[in-house]
Amino acid sequence: MAYTVCQGGQELRRGWTTGSCAAAAAQAAATLLLTGKAPSVVALRTPAGLVFDLPVEQPRWQDGAAVCTVRKEAGDDPDVTNGVRISAAVRRAASGVAITGGAGVGRVTKPGLSVPVGEPAINPGPRAQITAAVEAAAKGADYTGGFSVVVSAENGVEFAKQTYNEHLGVIGGISILGTSGVVEPMSEKALVDTIRLELDSLHAVGQRAVLLCPGNYGADFARDTLGLDLDRGVKCSNFLGEALDHAAFRSFADILLVGHAGKLVKVAAGVMNTHSSVADGRQEVFTAHAALAGASRETLEGLMDAVSVDACIDLLDREGLRDAVMARIGREIEKRLALRLRGRARVEFVMFTKQYGILAQSPGARALCARFKEEA
Numbered sequence: 001m002a003y004t005v006c007q008g009g010q011e012l013r014r015g016w017t018t019g020s021c022a023a024a025a026a027q028a029a030a031t032l033l034l035t036g037k038a039p040s041v042v043a044l045r046t047p048a049g050l051v052f053d054l055p056v057e058q059p060r061w062q063d064g065a066a067v068c069t070v071r072k073e074a075g076d077d078p079d080v081t082n083g084v085r086i087s088a089a090v091r092r093a094a095s096g097v098a099i100t101g102g103a104g105v106g107r108v109t110k111p112g113l114s115v116p117v118g119e120p121a122i123n124p125g126p127r128a129q130i131t132a133a134v135e136a137a138a139k140g141a142d143y144t145g146g147f148s149v150v151v152s153a154e155n156g157v158e159f160a161k162q163t164y165n166e167h168l169g170v171i172g173g174i175s176i177l178g179t180s181g182v183v184e185p186m187s188e189k190a191l192v193d194t195i196r197l198e199l200d201s202l203h204a205v206g207q208r209a210v211l212l213c214p215g216n217y218g219a220d221f222a223r224d225t226l227g228l229d230l231d232r233g234v235k236c237s238n239f240l241g242e243a244l245d246h247a248a249f250r251s252f253a254d255i256l257l258v259g260h261a262g263k264l265v266k267v268a269a270g271v272m273n274t275h276s277s278v279a280d281g282r283q284e285v286f287t288a289h290a291a292l293a294g295a296s297r298e299t300l301e302g303l304m305d306a307v308s309v310d311a312c313i314d315l316l317d318r319e320g321l322r323d324a325v326m327a328r329i330g331r332e333i334e335k336r337l338a339l340r341l342r343g344r345a346r347v348e349f350v351m352f353t354k355q356y357g358i359l360a361q362s363p364g365a366r367a368l369c370a371r372f373k374e375e376a
Helices: 018-035 124-140 156-160 188-204 216-224 240-249 261-269 282-292 297-305 309-319 322-341 365-375
Strands: 004-007 010-013 041-045 051-055 057-062 065-071 085-093 097-101 146-153 209-213 233-235 254-260 346-353 357-361
Touching: 018 041, 018 051, 018 057, 018 065, 018 085, 018 124, 018 146, 041 124, 051 065, 057 085, 097 124, 124 146, 146 156, 188 233, 188 240, 209 216, 209 240, 209 365, 216 233, 216 254, 216 346, 240 254, 240 322, 254 261, 254 365, 261 282, 261 309, 261 322, 261 346, 282 297, 282 309, 282 322, 297 309, 309 322, 309 346, 322 346, 322 357, 346 365
Parallel strands: 097 146, 209 233, 209 254, 254 346
Antiparallel strands: 004 010, 041 051, 057 065, 065 085, 085 146, 346 357
């Protein structure tokens, strides 16, 4: 397994997770506890098989525990927890390995996550890593007893404000995460996994209708204009298709999609990953449906040259074609969403821009919005 990966024509560095940081810090601290000397570097084999040399910082004794720190290195991934310092305080115990969370590590308050409610947000993967790491230190020192390990995160409360933690019900700090132990640069998988996790969490508390918003614009409009409760929703970023599929897999009966036209209009062309680097086609969608509505060649050329959805709407308004074109686009969005879900769930949508408000919505969208508000 390489330390770099090629994405988008660039060679990007892999990094290590907070779980790997905790494991390496725990191994270094256990070594300090048993031998009186901490290593300067821990060669940590991750569950993915990649071995990282993790530098150890601040070896010390604190309240009778051996403590070491390892800094998160996300490689070339724009991870908000990059640079966070994860510490492990290790003490002897009669047997086994007991792991708990200290300052800066959040606590789970909602069901549906891989950690039970009330427990520190240290996922099963990192727990296994930490256990293996301290057992390796014990083997190296011929120690047959157990350990108590307390994992903490410096400034974890502040880092957590930049994550999805509070929405997921993880309060008071960051989560110690990482199934593979490796951070993949520019990882779409991490975003999709987070979306799925949020849907799982809502399903676990009994919710069977869900709000999906592709981005902050959609969430703000849903809350401020439609009066919807964002605690019943998930921001799905550009991964609309993945979110719809997982919502259907989790047996959500009803899905309400609220999004800015800059993203949702692409759905009329069958685009389910709305990132501009994957597919755009906004002008093409407007142009094609305007042509079918009888627009002149001059209008079509103007639509193809438009720099935004609002510019397209402005031009259609001048030609008296907005209602006809948006009705056509709305019907096509309905068809594409239905084709994606294939009867596994009912989906309604609301498409808007900040300048023009609601541009199109499915026939049952208003009723589903009203139901969300009643249930809230």
